[in-house]
Amino acid sequence: MRPTRRPADPLLCAVAAAQDRADQPGAIFAALDEALKSAIGHKLFTILTYDGATFEAARVYSNLPGPYPTGGRKRLAPGPWTEAVLDSGEAYIGRTQDDLRTVFPDHELIASLGCASVLNMPVRWRGRTLGSLNLLHEAGWYDKDDVAACLPFAQLALPALLLMA
DSSP, rough: OOOOOOOOOOOHHHHHHHHTTTSSSHHHHHHHHHHEEEEEESSEEEEEETTTTTTTTEEEEEEEETTTTTTTTEOOOSHHIIIIIIIOOOOOEEEEEHHHHOOOHHHHHHHHOOOOOEEEEEEEEEEEEEEEEEEEESSSSSOOHHHHHHHHHHHHHHHHHHHOO
16 A cells, blocks of 8 residues: 655745746746745845855845845855855844844845845855845744745755856
8 A cells, every 4th residue: 555645845846847947047036936935925035146256145036126136246244144154054044123234234225125034045055055045024034944944945046046156
C-alpha cells in the first residue's frame, strides 16, 4: 500500500513554473512577489543583488517602483547587518521602527509606506550571498518561522541572480 503523500505547495509550484517563461527575470520576480505576499505577507517587496568586489547593492525588482525604483544602487557600509546577511548568509529580522532606523538610512521612507518590520532573506550559492529578498510590513510582522518559510522561495530566485552576476 502506498503511503500518504503530502500535496505539493501550490505557491512553490507557481514560482517554479515561472522559471519556464521567456520573459526573465521579470516573470520569476513577479511570481516570487505574489507567492510571498500570500505565504508570508508584505507591503514592500524588493530584490537586491550584491557585488562583493565593489560592495554595492543594486535593486533589480520592486513592487513599489515609485518610491523604490529598480536600477537604484548603493554602497554598503561594513557592520553587523552586512556581516550577518552578506558574509554569513543569515536572514535578518527587524521587528520595529527602531530596528530599521539602526540598519537602513532610508528608514523614514520605509516608515512613510506603513512599514516598520523587515525580513531580509539572503539568496546563496556556493557559500556566497548573491542577493536578497526583502519583505517589509507593519511592526512585529516577521519571526523566525518566516525565515524557514522564505528559504525555498529565495533559492528559486537563484537562476535569475546567477545570470545577473
